[in-house]
């Protein structure tokens with residue numbers, strides 16, 4: 001007999017596979033109501049309200065699986081779950097349509113002032129001239145983030161006769177063509193759009209993406225919409241641009257802090273809000289509940305699950321053998337993803353030496369997870385990385401070589417983008433660590449760790465000095481530095497590791513130095 005705790009409001013109909021199973025007892029109660037018996041549950045089903053913290057996981061000593069009836073797992077400490085050997089699953093596409101429809105409802109309500117007009121009429125007013133709106137027909141809609149929800153929003157916009165502009169640095173040409181969009185740069189989107197809607201995950205890169213600098217590039221009178229995650233539009237900057245009249249209005253379903261309490265944005269008449277309702281439809285709730293219920297049932301019956309977002313249970317023996325390569329591969333994927341900020345079509349991996357004899361599927365998945373992590377909304381790991389890569393049209397493959405070029409083991413990675421191809425080769429040296437020995441056509445030797453700065457330049461005297469001076473002037477300490485070149489006087493590279501992350505303004509300064517061709521900061 002398995003016991004399942006359902007601690008948030010989840011569609012009863014969707015839970016049917018569990019409620020009807022003979023060997024399963026379902027308890028629908030808040031965590032606080034079952035505090036005394038938390039250690040008796042095998043599975044926990046939640047939405048976004050229950051905070052699945054390390055503390056809660058520690059108390060649920062018998063827990064095997066957490067099911068999130070929705071997309072975002074921000075409320076689940078996935079690392080802690082992995083640590084406790086608890087599998088976490090979600091329902092990545094069950095609420096896509098509902099969220100796209102909600103976004104469109106918000107867009108329409110925003111430009112026609114429907115919430116404000118509604119309140120006015122309910123207050124017994126009849127003020128038609130106060131609520132003159134704009135048509136959507138012929139207007140330019142900018143969509144930032146073109147994944148599941150962004151692409152559904154585009155379809156609806158076209159039906160309204162809108163001109164759609166898409167910015168998504170990770171969108172492949174093939175997928176864009178299939179959907180019938182022509183992606184543009186962020187600056188182009190900002191300058192042309194009458195309405196901008198964001199549909200990215202909340203990551204280091206997207207936090208504050210629409211902040212003071214980018215909002216200043218938008219058209220005067222622009223409307224902004226956020227039905228993704230609070231923080232993608234910088235809330236303080238939004239308030240300032242609303243105050244100045246540059247932004248004509250905003251529609252927000254999500255906030256940095258939820259509930260937002262007495263938030264300054266709520267004081268603006270031209271800001272319309274909903275309490276995180278994107279996925280709140282009967283259909284979406286049935287979809288996500290059914291998906292997680294079926295997956296949890298499969299898992300408890302010992303069958304493999306398809307929507308897991310954390311580590312599978314590897315046997316201790318296999319894990320010990322692959323662990324070093326597993327870590328090296330993840331770092332290589334992370335480095336390559338940050339070097340190639342463009343759509344990627346193919347990833348080719350070659351294993352040589354001792355690593356070629358191991359269970360490389362897991363190592364490849366680890367590499368893919370490292371590569372995809374900065375690019376996707378849902379948590380990506382070894383379990384779901386291959387599926388996500390396929391979904392995004394990225395072909396990947398493994399090769400095995402007997403020629404390890406003098407290394408006991410090596411992993412070579414080649415990433416094919418639309419504009420460039422990037423190669424990187426790494427090796428793991430027992431008792432020494434991970435080393436990158438080939439980077440972008442240059443022989444080099446550095447540890448893929450911490451705050452890295454890559455500079456490609458002409459091989460001339462004084463280049464190192466100029467870089468050192470700019471970093472020194474900004475109080476950035478260099479921890480290590482490796483150099484490499486193809487031929488004297490030709491192209492050369494420096495790979496520096498720094499004591500702190502680098503500001504974009506310093507990257508810009510370095511890029512302006514004569515004979516420096518490429519500057520990339522890479523966080524591992």
Ligand SMILES: NC(=O)c1ccc[n+]([C@@H]2O[C@H](COP(=O)([O-])OP(=O)(O)OC[C@H]3O[C@@H](n4cnc5c(N)ncnc54)[C@H](O)[C@@H]3O)[C@@H](O)[C@H]2O)c1
Nearest residue numbers: 145146147148149168170199200201227228278279375377
């Ligand atoms: N309001 C709600 O109730 C609700 C419901 C479901 C999902 N969401 C949120 O909506 C968002 C999108 O969900 P999805 O299912 O479409 O995710 P998805 O992973 O399918 O799509 C996200 C897209 O963002 C792109 N992206 C990543 N980094 C980017 C960047 N720096 N700039 C531009 N684009 C970038 C990715 O390439 C990807 O195509 C997520 O934040 C999710 O949490 C909200």
Ligand SMILES: O=C(O)[C@H](O)COP(=O)(O)O
Nearest residue numbers: 047048069070071072279
């Ligand atoms: O990530 C999601 O799926 C959405 O934000 C919906 O969250 P909810 O289940 O709390 O409505």
